[in-house]
Amino acid sequence: MVPATTPAPHTSVPTDLRDRPQDRPQDRSQDRPDVRPYDALVLASFGGPDGPDDVMPFLRNVTAGKGIPDERLAEVAEHYLHFGGASPINGQNLALQKALATELERRGIDLPVVWGNRNWSPYTKDAFAAAHADGARRVLALVTSAYGSYSGCRQYREDFWQALETLGTELGQPGEHPLVVDKVRPYFNHPGFVAANVDAVVEAFDQVPPDARVVFVTHSIPDAMEAGSALAAPSYREQHLDVAASVAAGVAERLGRPVEWDLAYCSRSGPPSQPWLEPDVNDHLAVLAQRGVRAVVLSPIGFVSDHMEVVYDLDTEAMATATELGLEAVRADSVGTREPFVRGLVDLVLERAAAARATDAGGPTVPRATVGDLPAWHDVCPPGCCRRQAGVDSGRPTTCGVDPLL
Secondary structure, eight states: OOOOOOOOOOSSOOSOGGGOGGGSOOOOGGGSOOOTTOSEEEEEEOOOOSSGGGHHHHHHHHTTTSOOOHHHHHHHHHHHHTTTTOOTHHHHHHHHHHHHHHHHHHTTOOOOEEEEESSSSSBHHHHHHHHHHTTOSEEEEEESOOSOSIIIIIHHHHHHHHHHHHHHHHTTOTTOOSSEEEEOOOOTTSHHHHHHHHHHHHHHGGGSOTTOEEEEEEEOOBHHHHHHHTSSSSOHHHHHHHHHHHHHHHHHHHHTSOOOEEEEEEOOOSOTTSOBOSOBHHHHHHHHHHTTOOEEEEEOTTOSSOOHHHHTIIIIIIHHHHHHHTOEEEEOOOOTTOHHHHHHHHHHHHHHHHHHHHHHHTOOOOOOOOOSSSOOOOSSBOTTTTOSBTTBOOSOOOSSBSOTTO
16 A cells, blocks of 8 residues: 655745635645556456346357357356346446445545456446546556466456457557556455455354364366466465465454364366366365364355355355255355455555556565465566466467567
8 A cells, every 4th residue: 555645744834814724725635545557447357147138148258269068058057047147246346346436535546446347248348448438548457356367367368458459449449459457466365355354254153163164165277277377476276275374364363263274166167077176165065074073164265256156156055065964054255345355455456556656667666465475466477377277378468467479
């Protein structure tokens, strides 16, 4: 966070009492945190269907180019249709957009917040177009994924590039990008994200016995993507283990007793022959029950809001598994719009703005706030960062990195 500047004291007293400083409107611009060089904040998310008719088109967008037949997509569609065909992620993005705008305004920061999705309306290009129409020329993207991996980082950077190409063509400037786009670093180990998860888990312990075990849960990815995530930084799995350890330590401190924990995965897809990160949360609950564990807290640290993977894979499937196994289970909230998380995101915006100004001016490195044993992620992704798999490029250019043509 860039600290507020303390106004200099007056060095003289006006002789004309009718012109006292307290009687005039005061310019408090020096008190406001500095978000230069950014003109807008783009909340970039995955997207989700708004109703039953949107489900299959949305899933085709998500799986474009992967050759997945509609028969397989229809199985996934049932997850959405179970909840009326509308994903909760859209309302949660709107709530986060509002919360960010409120926190920016509270700090006296004039920075519009626009929202765009990778896979559904409003699309990323729509958000860029809205920002451009309002006069923005350099924007900062904040992705609703806290971790670095192909699907959580690089795929968004690919989407930004394509959106800028399309917008340039629509504005009569084919081949030109009408906006410069930078990106907030993956924030898995930022204090605000960790603190919000600690709060959520502590609250969940009010509903279970003191010896309940915490099962931290995140979205599984293919083993090949896990290997690709480790080419230029700690891997996807290593990031989660670091966050889980930090959250567990914070919970133990708050509760005044040790907390036992594990990391499990959900939402596996793809052919059975393709290995993905394990254990699956349902399989892991069975193992815990066999070991004599009586109660668990499921903490969705891999997600920032209670969208489909949480409300179906955890609240529906995993809770049903726990009931069958005789486990007492409660699901901790995701960070959502919790105050420490939103405040932390705005701190990250200010951190990234300060880093951009320092880079532009050739100044010193800006300090990065972190919790845990891992360093802060890169502001600008290095060559090979977050590949789909080690040694294999997606073939799509990216923004926010130093290898845009890979």
